[in-house]
Structures are given as structure tokens and as C-alpha cells.
Amino acid sequence: MVWTVRSKPGSRLRDRVLQRSARTSGLPPALQPAPRTEPPTPAHEPPALRQNPRMPKPATIIDVAREAGVSIKTVSRVVNREAGVHAETREQVERVMARLNYRPKQSARSLAGGRSFLIGLLYYDPSAAFVGGVQQGATLRCREAGYHLVVESLHNDAPDLPMQVDRMVSALRPDGMILTPPLCDNPQVLQALRDSQTPCVLISPAADNPEHPSVRMDDVHAAEEITNLLISLGHQRIAIIKGARDQVASKRRYQGYAAALKAHGIALDKDMVVQGDFTFPTGVEAAYQLLSRRQRPTAVFASNDEMALGVLVAAQRLGLEVPGDLSIAGFDDTPAAARVWPPLTTVRQPMDEMARAAVDLLVGTRGGEGAAQEGGAGGQHRVLKHELIVRDSTAASVDKPTRARKAS
Amino acid sequence: MVWTVRSKPGSRLRDRVLQRSARTSGLPPALQPAPRTEPPTPAHEPPALRQNPRMPKPATIIDVAREAGVSIKTVSRVVNREAGVHAETREQVERVMARLNYRPKQSARSLAGGRSFLIGLLYYDPSAAFVGGVQQGATLRCREAGYHLVVESLHNDAPDLPMQVDRMVSALRPDGMILTPPLCDNPQVLQALRDSQTPCVLISPAADNPEHPSVRMDDVHAAEEITNLLISLGHQRIAIIKGARDQVASKRRYQGYAAALKAHGIALDKDMVVQGDFTFPTGVEAAYQLLSRRQRPTAVFASNDEMALGVLVAAQRLGLEVPGDLSIAGFDDTPAAARVWPPLTTVRQPMDEMARAAVDLLVGTRGGEGAAQEGGAGGQHRVLKHELIVRDSTAASVDKPTRARKAS
């Protein structure tokens, strides 16, 4: 069939610009196109929540382009801070964007550009202070970088874990994922993420994974430092309450404890090692055990603050003065650690910084240096500095004269 | 200018289907189009995170339509569970979707359909167990409903709060927002949300807002019940430790306490009322005050668990038996409440259910009944049932004979 057309069909862009202009043309009000009403509410939308239908529609890139007298491509360049835009042009566009209160729509950017501006955070135990700290750091860094954080709570042992992960990444196509323990060590989760080609960063994984970058702190070293502190205060009988058996952090903190003792020539006494599981009651229980020994410890290093709090409560109940009769050190620097009496000596995990670093790795901020730093086939492993927080729950041993007030 | 074309231009759809088919045509391998390589990595993307470039692209609605021998519109109907698709057609499409592992892309659905499938959660204090509980319930309900939860941490007193809110909603266009205290009572936040026409649900607001639906529990009644419990155990000198002055929950819990006393003809003794601020140390401090009175209370109702824990520690330190010498009741049912010894009698806030109800309100699940239920100009206010958790920190008063074991 032969068709004859009288003119080159106008581009869609031009049509739309014209159409929009008509609304503000000189037509008498009665002839102006009626404001678009909302489509009939679908059955699945609650009518009560539908809002004022004649609110002006948000400005689009086309509106900005028209007002600024440039092409939409140029507006796009300004929005994305691409180099190579005349300074005057840029300023003009920025002025119009501000005036129209223009905000690029993420779904359009995502569809066209392949970036979703979404970062996913996968976690297991929502009540863990650790997850909360990571989430906090991640949201703030995301905001700075123009991204948003989508959270997903998963059971580490759910049978359909891979499917849950797949559903999330397939629908949202996040630009990256942040995994916290124990999910960051779950092979099924990692495989699902690889299948979907989603970049991810592991936070405090059990072991460095060559396939994925990770961010963590040095638990061994921190535990060693805190034990050194106790030793430097003159303590010789230093007990440790170990954390949950299935968590790597437990093992690492114990390692640091043992290393410090060894370095100072203090024999590791089995009676000074009690198993806990990171909960308050096991701290209490362990303390009762330890404090009833013929040779009582003069200091206790609990593998986390919650257990340290248990030790504190048990000691006070037994009529012991802290730190007069017993020094107590924890790990984590939870909010409660600073609030109890006496406030706890502990280690602050840099959860916030770990999360920020993870986001940086994913969105590529200072990705250049970061990526070069460590090398490794697709994996770089950052170790962030922790902080020893010395408060009043630790003091010089009653057995020996004080040697120093603080250590490393 | 006059153009002559030899055929009606093919629709974009048909072109694309043909183009895709060509890839699997009988052409010798050498002539087949090369697999698309990733575009050169932009400066802002970390090279280390780019993945295998020749992974097959995910199936689109067009692939499914072609394989199933239907139009994309029909696939769309199946995906959205619209009525009016022949059963056989539906099953055929579903089979193909499963085989191709098809997942609709949310950015495309969002751009075309105006729904983002995103729900926003705005919170202030990330360490609050309350927020954690709400988030947990919200993520789970979102997953069930095919939505995702985007979290945003905001300072309630940030000068640019409205802008921060606006940036989020303008970029993401979430289908709804969930606000927790104190943000749900912040006029600036609410105004910004109204400006953007984003539906929102308030969780536990200070007062019912006629403009927005809300979900909460009945703090007054819960406090009354717990006080009744203590009264029924024979206690007459029941102290209360009030919560932070600026939180409505504090006031409501005190109201319930006072109401219960009045109903039982017990005079409100000013010496039995101490101000706290919801933190552990104020619980300890208040307990010392109360327990040093000439007329010591036999029971203490702390306005939250954290303060109740403080009372517990203080009591034990003073050599008092709990609950033998002193009954203690808290509020919140935090994880610690069940773990301390003795475990705390308290009230469980239905945070999970509140969050789920909020999501339902926003996505319109059972919106029909929900919306009709309460009426109100655009606002419906749901009050969910709390739960009185009676544990071992409360027992019969030593002063009076036991009257009952439980109340209401």
C-alpha cells in the first residue's frame, strides 16, 4: 500500500510542548481544556485516601526545557551534573528548575537509564542494635548520594529465601544491596544475588568473600585492646564471657582476649572462661558462676554489652562494688551502656561508618580510590576503626597496685 | 514536503518482537548480532562492581506475549489479576511467565501506571524499639501485598524537614507514607505530605487528625488495666513513674493509672508519683526516691520497661525481693522484659499489627470495609487491642491478703 503524507509527523516532544502551552494560552476560561480528573478509582485503591484531583501536575523535564529555552537533553545534563554545559545555560536551567520546583521522577530515570537509585538492606534480626545502627548510617548516606534505602527482613532459614530475594531484586532492580550477618554469609542469598547480577556489599561477614566487597571492624584487635586495658589496670584474674557459639564475632573476641593474656604472660585459666550467648540472662548466670569461684576474677570482659549489664546486675546483687571489687568491660557501646551506673567501658563498633562505606562502594562515590585500594577480583575488603570507650566500670585491681590508667 | 512511504510503518511493538526473534533465527553464528556489551562504565560507577556483561537480559512483557501467543495487554491483565481473562489463556500466560522467570519491572509499571509499589516509613529515633517493631510489621505486610518499604530517618527539628520530605516523595512518588511519633504530629511534615498529595497513615499520633487515618492502641485503658491488676493483688500503695513530659503516651498512661485508683476508691498520693523520662537511669533514680519514703510503695508501675528495669536493679541493690517485697510492672514488652529475672509484667503494644493495618490502609487491601468502618472526612482511626502480659515481677501485696491473681 502506498501512503502519502503531507508533512513529516511532528515529534512527540513538540506535540506535547504545544499541548501544554495551550493550557496557558489566551483562550477564554470557558474554552480552556478542563482540568484532568483522576481516573475512576480502581477497586484496589481506598477511596478515602484519594486526594484533591485538581492539584497541578508536577513539572516534568519538558516543562523545564520549554521555560529555559533549551532541549530536554540539556536539562538532563544539568540534573545529572554532567560536565560540558555552559555555565550560563546551567544557571538558567537551575533557576527554572527551582522556580517550577522540578524533581526528576525516579521511575522514569530508572526505566530509561537502568539505574534505580535504590539500595536494598537485607537483615535478619530487626531488634539487633547492630542492624539499627547500620540502617541509620545507610539511610543518611543514601540521602546524601540521592539514593533511597529499601529494607527487607528475611528469615535466615526460610525455605523460600532465594525466591524472596529474587522477587525483590527482579521487581526493584536496586543498584546495590547491603547484607548484614548472618545473611551476608548465607550461600543461598549470595547466589540469588549473583544470579540477578546485583552488586552487593557484605557487612561484617564471617570470612572475606572473594566475590563481594565487604566492610567490617577488627574484632580480634578490639578484644585484645580491651583486655590489655584491664591488664594495664593491674588485673591478673580476668574472666571472659563468650558470645553465641554460632557467631564469628564470639570466636574473634575470644581470640583477642587470649592473645592479650598470652602477650603478657598470663596463663589462660579455664575457670575464667564461661560460655554465654549474648543475652542478658546468660550474663547474669555467667557472673554468678564466676563470682562463686574460690579464686574470683577481679575483672570480667563480657563479649557484648547486654551480657556485661547482666554481670553488673549480678555483681551488685551479690554486694560487690563496681568497679571497686570488680571491673566490667563490654562490647558494642549500646545506648544502655552509657546510661547504667557505673557506665560501662566498652568498644564502639563503627556501624554507622560501615554502612556509609558500604553505600559508597555501591553508588561509586570515591569509588576510584576505593576500588583501587585493595584490588582483588571484584572484591575489596575494608576494615574500619573501632573505638575503645573507657568509662567507670573499670578501675585498678584491688589485688595489685595500679600500673596505668589507660591502655592503647 | 511530500513524502512517499511504501508501507505502513510497523508498530514499535512488532518491530521489537521481530528484532528479538532474529537473535534466535537460523543465521550462522558469525552473522548473529553480537551480544550487547555494557555501555562504558560511567565515572560514577565503581568498575569493581560491574558484573558479567553477557548474562541474558531478563524477560519482558513482550517476550511473554510472544511465547504465549497473546498481546502484551493480556499478559498485563494476568499480572495484575484483572478479571475477564479466559481461564485457559490465563493459565497459558502463567506457564510462560514461570518458564521465562518473568518479573514485571516496577519502574515501568510505575511510570506507566502511576503507582510506585513503594511505601515510605518516616521515623525519628531509630534506636526506639517501637520503630523497629513497626518497621518489621510493615516490611512483612508490604511483601505480602507486593509492595516495598523505603525508610527515611528524619530529625524532628531539622530546619529543612519539609524539603527533605518533599525530596523523598517527589523522587519516589511512594503510594503511601507511614509516620511514627513524633513525626506524625509534626505540622511541617504533614503539610509537606499534603502538598505532594501523598496518602499517609499516622501511627499513634498525639491526637486524631481529621485529615489522615491513624492507627494506635489505647494507652489509657492499658495503664488502667495494669493498675487494676496491682490493685487486685492487694496493693494499696502503688507508685507510678511517669514518662517523658513531651510525649502524649506519658500523659495517657498516667491518666489510666489515676482512673484505676479512683475507681477503686484509692486516694492519689502525690508521694507515689515521680517524674521520669523513659530512660533506665531515671527509673533507677525514681526507685531510690520512692523506696526511701517513710511509707514505701508495695508496687511500682513504670511507664515503660526501660524504667521498670531501672526499678528492678535499684530494688535488688537495696536488698528488696521482687516481687516478694515489691511488685514491678512496665509497659512495652521489650525483649529485655522477658529476659530479666524476675521477668516483667508489662503491656505488649501491638506494633506489628499497627504497622500492618497502616499498610493495609495505604494499599487498599480490604479497603472497602476499612474505609466504610469509621467514616470521617478522609480519616479513619483504628484502635488496636493491646495485651496484658502477666509475668513474675508482680505478686500479692505483703500488706494485705491476696484477692485475686489476675484482673480484667
Next chain:
DNA sequence: CTGAAAGCGCTTACAG
């Protein structure tokens, strides 16, 4: 330094 065109993958609004 700037722009015109095509396309991302869906849904809406119609038409039959």
C-alpha cells in the same frame, strides 16, 4: 557545548 530521535517496559484509554 547542544539537540533530535529512539527507546526503556509497562499501563491506560479505546475499540471491537
Next chain:
DNA sequence: CTGAAAGCGCTTACAG
């Protein structure tokens, strides 16, 4: 019950 076309609001790939 099913489908063809247009369009959502951007970015990419080119071209100049």
C-alpha cells in the same frame, strides 16, 4: 474476552 496504539518522563546513542 482480547488487542493496537499512545504515552508515562526520563536517558542513551548519535550527530553536529
